[in-house]
Each structure stands twice: as structure tokens, then as C-alpha cells.
Amino acid sequence: MATTIIMEPDIQQKLAILSEEAAEDVTEVPATQSIQQGIGHATGFVYNATQEGGAKTRLFKVLQTNACRYACKYCFTSCAIRRQRTTFKPDELATTFVSLNQQKRVDGLFLSSGIVPDANTTMEKMLATVERLRLREGYTGYIHLKLIPGASFEYVERAVELADRVSLNLEAPNQARLDDLAPDKEFASSMWGRLAWAAELMRRARQEGRRAARSLTTQFVVGAVGESDRELLDTVDRAHRELDLRRAYFSAFHPIARSPFSDMPAEDPIRAARLYQADFMLRDYGFSAADLPFDAGGLLPRDRTPKQAWAEMHLHEPIEINRASRQQLLRIPGIGPKSADRILAARRESRLSDISHLRALGVTTGWAAPYVLLDGRRAAVQLGLW
Ligand code: SF4
Numbered sequence: 001m002a003t004t005i006i007m008e009p010d011i012q013q014k015l016a017i018l019s020e021e022a023a024e025d026v027t028e029v030p031a032t033q034s035i036q037q038g039i040g041h042a043t044g045f046v047y048n049a050t051q052e053g054g055a056k057t058r059l060f061k062v063l064q065t066n067a068c069r070y071a072c073k074y075c076f077t078s079c080a081i082r083r084q085r086t087t088f089k090p091d092e093l094a095t096t097f098v099s100l101n102q103q104k105r106v107d108g109l110f111l112s113s114g115i116v117p118d119a120n121t122t123m124e125k126m127l128a129t130v131e132r133l134r135l136r137e138g139y140t141g142y143i144h145l146k147l148i149p150g151a152s153f154e155y156v157e158r159a160v161e162l163a164d165r166v167s168l169n170l171e172a173p174n175q176a177r178l179d180d181l182a183p184d185k186e187f188a189s190s191m192w193g194r195l196a197w198a199a200e201l202m203r204r205a206r207q208e209g210r211r212a213a214r215s216l217t218t219q220f221v222v223g224a225v226g227e228s229d230r231e232l233l234d235t236v237d238r239a240h241r242e243l244d245l246r247r248a249y250f251s252a253f254h255p256i257a258r259s260p261f262s263d264m265p266a267e268d269p270i271r272a273a274r275l276y277q278a279d280f281m282l283r284d285y286g287f288s289a290a291d292l293p294f295d296a297g298g299l300l301p302r303d304r305t306p307k308q309a310w311a312e313m314h315l316h317e318p319i320e321i322n323r324a325s326r327q328q329l330l331r332i333p334g335i336g337p338k339s340a341d342r343i344l345a346a347r348r349e350s351r352l353s354d355i356s357h358l359r360a361l362g363v364t365t366g367w368a369a370p371y372v373l374l375d376g377r378r379a380a381v382q383l384g385l386w
Pocket residue numbers: 068069070071072075076077078079113114115182
């Protein structure tokens with residue numbers, strides 16, 4: 001009689017499997033040019049990310065396990081797809097990370113997981129990994145920890161205590177879209193509700209001066225189930241207001257072999273780029289969701305940035321750079337928060353009278369020129385490509 005011998009993967013094999021499957025989570029807002037050219041930021045299991053305060057870090061991105069009881073239709077890890085399943089024990093994963101950190105190959109940890117057998121058991125393992133790092137190994141560096149949908153309050157609380165950033169991927173803008181994308185998941189309580197707990201715990205810790213995670217993020221799958229940009233950005237806008245969300249990430253759908261969506265076309269990556277730009281308008285530029293230039297179908301234009309489209313519709317008179325308020329400056333295409341602040345500082349020293357002055361202050365002058373006056377004169381117009 002033939003005997004089947006099932007070998008438990010060794011640490012290197014687990015590392016290969018569990019870091020590859022962690023790749024779907026986005027850790028860095030990609031530059032528009034990178035999105036267009038499909039340029040990633042990953043080298044094996046190392047991913048670039050930006051910490052609070054802007055410092056760059058190299059993250060070790062990994063799953064605790066790729067076993068999952070759910071069958072989300074877009075997901076590589078879904079239980080509906082036959083593949084080798086494995087799990088890092090907390091000690092194994094903590095030791096692996098410490099070794100990579102000591103070799104100076106990674107600076108931080110991004111830990112996510114498939115869900116098996118349930119949310120709390122999964123979070124227990126993830127928290128045990130992080131506790132070993134913080135308490136036994138004395139690791140004080142950056143940790144981004146995923147919250148598992150449906151996890152109990154005490155696990156969310158411990159995650160907020162131990163991590164620097166916590167996140168939970170909403171995946172879809174509402175329950176109706178989630179039903180098509182991930183039929184086993186529940187939006188209002190087990191996903192949004194857990195983000196709300198985390199937001200409140202972080203707010204309380206800040207008030208009381210306790211150490212806690214400093215930022216909350218989420219991610220959406222874009223283009224798999226017909227959701228509009230308006231639906232996504234209405235939810236993101238609400239998350240900024242109610243959850244003090246630091247960042248929404250947008251992952252353009254791409255079909256996974258043998259998944260229920262394997263025959264569907266990939267989403268245009270430019271759509272994700274436009275969603276990031278619209279989110280910047282909401283978060284950093286003082287626009288509201290009602291200002292965004294959606295078409296009748298609730299989609300943003302793809303051939304220009306949403307701020308350029310807004311300016312074409314609303315900025316009928318050029319704005320005098322030497323008199324504009326910060327809020328007015330931020331409405332001009334090509335001027336962001338940093339360049340607006342530089343303009344305000346520079347014009348306290350001298351009047352800005354030439355487009356080269358704006359270029360030196362970091363303004364994308366090809367975009368800004370049609371909308372500005374410099375000392376009463378229009379600037380020469382140079383059209384930008386993006
Ligand atoms: S819960 Fe869904 S998205 Fe998360 S690992 Fe399981 S199948 Fe994938």
C-alpha cells in the first residue's frame with residue numbers, strides 16, 4: 001500500500017510561502033508614474049513604507065498563516081483555491097524577524113494573516129508573535145499589525161497597545177459591494193466597528209499620554225464588483241471624519257488563477273492613481289467629497305487629475321499668488337501642502353513675479369500656470385502630461 005508522507009515546510013519554505021501571499025497588502029502610496037509603469041517597491045519579502053513623520057522603512061511583510069476559512073473571491077489565500085497551507089508559530093516568526101532585523105535586511109514588521117479557525121484564535125497567534133518581539137526580544141521598532149474582522153475588543157485593545165500602526169481592510173465601500181466580493185464578511189460591525197474601536201482606543205491613549213498605535217489605515221479592492229469611485233470616496237471621506245483614518249490604500253483588481261474572478265479583466269491601474277489623488281484632496285487639501293469631479297456614473301476622469309478637472313470647472317479667474325490664502329493656493333493644480341507653505345514663507349521675503357520662482361518652491365508649474373497671476377501678470381502656460 002502506498003504511503004503519503006506530508007512534510008512540514010521548514011522555516012525557509014514557510015518564509016517563501018507566507019511572504020509571497022502577504023504581497024497583496026499595499027504599504028506605500030505608489031507614485032502615479034510607478035502605477036502607470038507597473039513598478040513595484042518589493043524585493044522578496046522586503047517592502048518600502050513610510051512611517052509616521054515621513055521616515056522611510058523597509059518592512060518584512062508576512063502572514064502568520066495562509067490557511068483561511070473564508071472564500072473572498074479576489075484573494076490568493078482564499079480557501080476556495082487549492083494550495084499548500086502553512087503557519088508560522090509565534091516563536092518561529094519572532095525569531096525569523098529578529099534575525100532579519102539583526103542582519104539589517106529589514107527595519108520593521110508588517111503582520112497579516114488568513115483567518116483560521118476564527119478571528120480571535122488568529123489574533124491570539126499574531127499578538128503572541130508581537131508580544132515575543134516587544135517583551136522577550138526587546139524590539140522597539142516599527143510594527144504594522146492587521147486587525148482581523150470580528151475580533152473581540154480585548155484583542156483590538158492589545159493590538160493598539162503593541163503596534164505602531166493598525167489596519168483592517170474594508171475591501172469594499174459598503175455591505176452590498178462586499179456581498180459580491182467577500183460573501184462571508186460583515187461590514188458594519190465586524191469591520192467598520194473594529195476600526196472604530198481602534199480609533200477610539202488610540203484617541204484615549206493620546207489624551208492620557210500612553211504609548212499606543214499612532215495611525216489607522218484601510219485598503220480597498222478596486223474594480224472587481226462594479227463599485228463607483230463616488231462610493232469608495234464617500235466611505236473614505238467618512239473614515240477620515242469618523243475614524244481619523246491616516247490613509248486609504250487602493251489595490252486595482254487583478255484576477256487570481258483558479259479564483260471565482262479568474263476570468264474577469266484587471267482594473268486599469270490609473271483608476272487607483274486617481275483615487276489616491278482624490279483622497280489627497282479630501283485629506284490634505286480641504287476639499288469635501290461633494291467637490292470631487294465625478295461623472296454621471298460616479299467615476300473620476302482618468303485623463304487628468306481630479307484636481308485639474310475640478311479647476312477646469314471652477315477656477316474661472318486666475319489667482320494672484322502674492323495674495324492668495326493657503327486654502328486658495330491648495331485649490332490650484334500643481335500646488336500641494338508643502339509648496340503652499342513654501343509660497344507663504346517666500347512671499348514674506350519678496351514678491352513672487354516669475355514662474356521660475358514657483359518651480360523653485362516645488363510647484364508643478366505646467367499644471368499651475370493657467371490658473372495663476374504673478375504680480376498681476378499671467379504666467380506662460382506649459383501643459384503637463386499628468
Ligand atoms: S479573509 Fe478573505 S481576504 Fe483575508 S485571507 Fe481569507 S480569503 Fe483572503
